[in-house]
Amino acid sequence: xxxxxxxxxxxxxxxxxxxxxxxxxxxxxxxxxxxxxxxxxxxxxxxxxxxxxxxxxxxxxxxxxxxxxxxxxxxxxxxxxxxxxxxxxxxxxxxxxxxxxxxxxxxxxxxxxxxxxxxxxxxxxxxxxxxxxxxxxxxxxxxxxxxxxxxxxxxxxxxxxxxxxxxxxxxxxxxxxxxxxxxxxxxxxxxxxxxxxxxxxxxxxxxxxxxxxxxxxxxxxxxxxxxxxxxxxxxxxxx
Ligand SMILES: C[S@@+](CC[C@H](N)C(=O)[O-])C[C@H]1O[C@@H](n2cnc3c(N)ncnc32)[C@H](O)[C@@H]1O
Numbered sequence: 001x002x003x004x005x006x007x008x009x010x011x012x013x014x015x016x017x018x019x020x021x022x023x024x025x026x027x028x029x030x031x032x033x034x035x036x037x038x039x040x041x042x043x044x045x046x047x048x049x050x051x052x053x054x055x056x057x058x059x060x061x062x063x064x065x066x067x068x069x070x071x072x073x074x075x076x077x078x079x080x081x082x083x084x085x086x087x088x089x090x091x092x093x094x095x096x097x098x099x100x101x102x103x104x105x106x107x108x109x110x111x112x113x114x115x116x117x118x119x120x121x122x123x124x125x126x127x128x129x130x131x132x133x134x135x136x137x138x139x140x141x142x143x144x145x146x147x148x149x150x151x152x153x154x155x156x157x158x159x160x161x162x163x164x165x166x167x168x169x170x171x172x173x174x175x176x177x178x179x180x181x182x183x184x185x186x187x188x189x190x191x192x193x194x195x196x197x198x199x200x201x202x203x204x205x206x207x208x209x210x211x212x213x214x215x216x217x218x219x220x221x222x223x224x225x226x227x228x229x230x231x232x233x234x235x236x237x238x239x
Contacts, residue, residue, distance in 0.1 A: 055124030062131020066093030
């Protein structure tokens with residue numbers, strides 16, 4: 001995924017990703033709601049429900065504006081740490097945490113998923129929503145997840161994917177290639193960000209390859225669950 005970058009310049013992918021999410025942070029939540037027809041809420045809820053090991057501590061990787069972390073407070077009793085490399089996404093996340101009076105449950109930290117500032121075996125569950133695609137190296141990010149996850153801990157990852165059933169595939173292709181980038185460009189005012197979304201989803205490993213990566217890193221019980229006709233993939237694994 002190193003070569004799929006948002007902007008047409010020579011800066012390394014990580015710098016471009018930070019710039020992009022800082023740029024779109026103010027409109028991110030609104031566009032998420034609009035472009036997914038509010039299904040993003042349902043996808044996160046379904047994912048959290050797979051965490052059944054009563055975790056004390058959850059790490060939400062690429063937490064952005066903290067929606068996954070906020071959802072986790074509803075269905076677990078855990079303390080949640082959310083990390084992200086975009087300070088502006090975290091700023092909005094922090095405002096929401098304050099608004100919903102969740103400061104005693106969630107804390108946010110500026111950190112890189114590919115170099116996590118935590119000891120090994122620290123968390124009983126890890127969540128990551130729509131973040132993995134943006135890593136410079138998926139393998140490094142997944143290895144870090146494995147390292148900080150406690151033994152028998154649960155990993156849940158959400159990523160957009162391409163449906164394969166007729167006519168959803170064809171309709172979704174039109175929406176995802178033409179309508180979504182246009183709406184994204186008009187509302188976020190960043191002409192590249194939502195084009196990058198389409199390109200990076202197209203370049204993301206297939207479910208078979210991604211499940212193999214998880215297994216190679218050491219995860220057990222790796223599972224793929226398609227959500228909403230396969231427009232989103234939920235991956236579940238255990239350490
Ligand atoms: C599409 S947003 C997802 C936000 C949130 N998880 C959600 O479900 O809405 C992707 C997030 O991944 C973050 N991100 C990308 N690469 C990262 C990395 N290497 N380490 C930490 N966060 C990263 C971005 O800054 C951005 O906030």
